[in-house]
Amino acid sequence: MDKDQLMYPISSSSSPSPSYSKLPHHLHHVAEQMKHRRFAFQTRSQVDILDDGYRWRKYGEKSVKNNKFPRSYYRCSYRGCNVKKQIQRHSKDEEIVVTTYEGTHSHPVEKTTESFEQILRNHHIYSLTL
């Protein structure tokens, strides 16, 4: 199949085009800033899927080297929202779940307001990186 055809719809400015080669350099820089808004935290939890109030659809899973647990890739299922997250377990301490968010939601939270703050409240945060 023709990958270049069906890759990403070139719609908004936030389309995750795999290459910025056609952009001027200063816009390249801006695009970089916008997209790589990412942060991660680690919690001690039996389940890897923490309810953060958003609806996610899983789009991939890859094995991680030196780790018997895979990493799961999710995308926010709100139409047009390109926020992603990945979840994996710590290689040394399998009780620890590492959740990484990337991007900013372009829409309000759909579920209850509690969800995300409850995660911070009910789980012990081991590390947080911006």
Place this chain on the structure above:
DNA sequence: CGCATTTGACCTGCGC
């Protein structure tokens, strides 16, 4: 039917 997940193939960047 309309959504989500599974899963192997595929892509891309990087080091050798």
Place this chain on the structure above:
DNA sequence: GCGCAGGTCAAATGCG
């Protein structure tokens, strides 16, 4: 180049 690692696609499949 080649091979690997990380990331993504999409057809098949599952489920309410």
